[in-house]
Amino acid sequence: MTMKPECPSEVWVYLACTFFFLGLYKEAEEAALKAPKSQLQNRLLFHLAHKFSDEKKLMAFHQSLEDVTEDQLSLASIHCMRFHYQQAIEIYQHILARNRNYLALNVYVALCYYKMDYYEVSQQVLAVYLQSVPDSTVALNLMACNLFRLFNGKAAEAELKNLIDISSTSFEFAKELIQHNLAVFRGGERALQVLPGLVDVIPEARLNLVIYYLRQEDIEESYALIQDLELNTPQEYILKGAVNVVLGQELGSRHHLKTAQKLFQLVGGSANECNTVPGRQCLASSFFLLRQFEEVLVYLDSIKSYFFNDDTFNFNYAQAKAALGNYKEAEEAFLLIQSEKLRSDYVYLSWLARCYIMNKKARLAWELYVRMETSAESFSLLQLIANDCYKMGQFYYAAKAFDALERLDPIPEYWEGKRGACVGVFQLIVAGEESREMLKKVLPLLRDTERPQVEYTYIIRILKKWAKDNRVPLR
Numbered sequence: 001m002t003m004k005p006e007c008p009s010e011v012w013v014y015l016a017c018t019f020f021f022l023g024l025y026k027e028a029e030e031a032a033l034k035a036p037k038s039q040l041q042n043r044l045l046f047h048l049a050h051k052f053s054d055e056k057k058l059m060a061f062h063q064s065l066e067d068v069t070e071d072q073l074s075l076a077s078i079h080c081m082r083f084h085y086q087q088a089i090e091i092y093q094h095i096l097a098r099n100r101n102y103l104a105l106n107v108y109v110a111l112c113y114y115k116m117d118y119y120e121v122s123q124q125v126l127a128v129y130l131q132s133v134p135d136s137t138v139a140l141n142l143m144a145c146n147l148f149r150l151f152n153g154k155a156a157e158a159e160l161k162n163l164i165d166i167s168s169t170s171f172e173f174a175k176e177l178i179q180h181n182l183a184v185f186r187g188g189e190r191a192l193q194v195l196p197g198l199v200d201v202i203p204e205a206r207l208n209l210v211i212y213y214l215r216q217e218d219i220e221e222s223y224a225l226i227q228d229l230e231l232n233t234p235q236e237y238i239l240k241g242a243v244n245v246v247l248g249q250e251l252g253s254r255h256h257l258k259t260a261q262k263l264f265q266l267v268g269g270s271a272n273e274c275n276t277v278p279g280r281q282c283l284a285s286s287f288f289l290l291r292q293f294e295e296v297l298v299y300l301d302s303i304k305s306y307f308f309n310d311d312t313f314n315f316n317y318a319q320a321k322a323a324l325g326n327y328k329e330a331e332e333a334f335l336l337i338q339s340e341k342l343r344s345d346y347v348y349l350s351w352l353a354r355c356y357i358m359n360k361k362a363r364l365a366w367e368l369y370v371r372m373e374t375s376a377e378s379f380s381l382l383q384l385i386a387n388d389c390y391k392m393g394q395f396y397y398a399a400k401a402f403d404a405l406e407r408l409d410p411i412p413e414y415w416e417g418k419r420g421a422c423v424g425v426f427q428l429i430v431a432g433e434e435s436r437e438m439l440k441k442v443l444p445l446l447r448d449t450e451r452p453q454v455e456y457t458y459i460i461r462i463l464k465k466w467a468k469d470n471r472v473p474l475r
Contacts, residue, residue: 002015009034009035009036010035010036010038011035012032012034012035013031013035013038013041013044015031016028016029016030016031016032016035016041016044017044019031020047020048025048025051025052028044028048029045029048032044032045032048033045039066039068039070039071040070042061042064042065042071043061043065043070043071045057046061046062046065046074046075046078047074047077047078049061050078050081050082058078062075072091072094072095073091073095076088076091076092076108080111080112080115083115083232083233083234083272084272085112085113085115085116085272086112086116088108089112089113092105092108092109092112093109096109103128103132103133104129106126106128106129107129107136107138107139107142109125110122110123110125110129110139110142111142113125114145114146114149117149117276117277117278119146119149119150120150122142122146123143123146123150126139126142126143126146135162137163137174137177140159140160140162140163141160141163141174141177141178143159144156144157144160144163144181144185145181147159148184148185153184153186153187154185156181156185157182157185157186160178160181160182160185163178164178176198176201176202177202179194179198180194180195180202180204180208182194183195183208184208188211188212188215188216191208191209191212192212195208195209195212196209206225206226206229207226207235207236209225210222210225210226210243211239213225214242214243214246219246219247219250222243222246223243223244223247226239226240226243227240234267234270234272234273234278235278237263237264237266237267238263238264238267238278240263241260241261241263241264241267241285242260244256244257244259244260244263245257245260245285245289248260257289260285260289261286261289264282264283264285264286265282265283265286267282268280268281268283268285268286268299269283277303277306280299280300280302280303281299281303283295283299284296284299284300284316287299288316288320291323293323293324294324296320297317297320297324300313300316300317300320304317308336309336309338311336311337311338311339311342312342314333314337315334315337315342315348317333318330318331318333318334318337318351318355319347319351322351322354322355325358327354327355327358327359328355328359330351330355331352331355331356331359334348334351334352334355335352346377346381349372349377349381350380350381350384352365352368353365353369353381353384353385354384354388356368357385357388357389357392357394357397358388358392360392360394362385362389362394362397362398363397365385365388365389365397366385366397366400366401368381369381369382369385369401379405379408382404382405382408383401383405385397385398385401386398386401386402386405386417386421389401389421390417390420390421390424393424393428395421395422395424395425395427395428396421396425396434396438396441396442398417398424399418399421399422399424399425399445400445402414402415402417402418402421403418403445403448405417406418406449406450407448410449410450412451415449415451418445418446418449419456419459422442422445422446422459423459425438425442426439426442426463426466430466436467436472439463439467439472439474440474440475442463443460443463443464443474446459446460446463447460
């Protein structure tokens with residue numbers, strides 16, 4: 001048509017729109033510029049400026065937008081793509097106030113609320129649309145995603161069943177969408193069969209595959225998928241930060257940890273995210289990596305009510321409390337954790353042991369050690385118990401720990417620690433702060449050593465004399 005001299009000039013803008021929907025943005029711009037000025041041309045060039053990340057042109061075309069529905073819908077869509085969800089909602093609600101029959105705008109509003117983590121509000125808005133269009137693929141899928149965020153994968157999958165029944169006669173894209181979401185709702189089931197083929201089809205597929213690899217502790221694969229990704233959304237920044245944290249801890253790399261800290265700071269410090277739950281989590285994580293635990297608790301306390309039963313939250317919250325010496329609250333938070341994987345982690349065990357000791361519950365710390373299998377980690381926990389108990393005047397368990405250490409590695413330092421702890425127990429007995437029965441337990445610990453007899457017989461003689469003078473039976 002454009003080759004014919006009688007071709008209407010507005011055909012160029014229609015051709016440009018066609019190129020745009022095919023993703024041929026350069027060709028779309030060339031065609032659009034041959035068309036006469038119009039609102040449609042301006043809207044198209046406005047979207048193209050966004051695609052080309054040309055802020056100067058974007059603002060120029062923005063200035064030419066008018067207060068008409070089509071122009072305002074274009075402006076709202078650009079706000080969505082630039083993650084300005086509140087501004088988009090305001091435009092949609094303004095249009096809806098004038099045109100109640102534009103029901104599909106409710107889906108756009110619901111999607112914005114979903115992106116802002118207001119899942120319950122999103123559900124309420126979606127319900128308005130689904131009353132009129134109960135078989136909407138987009139709306140039912142969004143409903144399922146809200147349920148996944150609010151409850152769990154089972155609730156989301158139950159909602160998706162309606163969509164599965166419809167999709168056999170619905171759009172082709174829905175089948176891939178359903179496969180993708182089912183893999184997510186089922187905690188990664190069939191993820192390797194479904195997600196890799198959708199990485200360049202559904203934007204979230206790459207991110208969910210990264211999450212799958214993280215959960216499988218395949219850090220190299222997760223890093224390979226995300227290291228060169230051009231970051232646009234807060235979720236992408238957060239996920240890349242998480243991958244760098246794990247990799248940094250795995251390799252002992254300060255570079256990766258610093259990268260993670262900066263990514264978390266960028267998200268949490270942004271105007272759009274600073275007051276959201278993920279934004280505050282990011283700031284807490286950033287300060288955690290900087291070991292500024294007072295700041296960590298400022299942000300974790302502000303969102304604590306959202307995460308009462310969340311093991312990961314409680315793990316980080318407890319560590320921050322313990323790092324500041326708030327051992328009572330730290331112990332309570334550690335004990336809320338249900339995950340067996342976390343409860344068997346050395347970081348968990350060592351911090352909980354320290355909390356027990358600082359809260360005068362050394363016996364519970366000792367029981368943590370007893371339940372561990374012999375390993376380098378159990379040896380480290382034994383050292384922690386020995387030194388912390390000694391420091392806190394809980395000398396009997398300090399003596400037991402030093403005794404175990406001495407049997408594993410008979411160096412003078414452990415004998416000296418055990419000897420000092422046994423004397424500490426005796427001092428507490430004399431002061432009436434410890435049961436006299438403890439003498440029976442202390443004497444065997446002193447004898448059980450490879451040190452020369454002269455080093456312990458003097459102490460034993462004093463203990464026995466005091467026991468005899470005070471009529472304390474030792475058998």
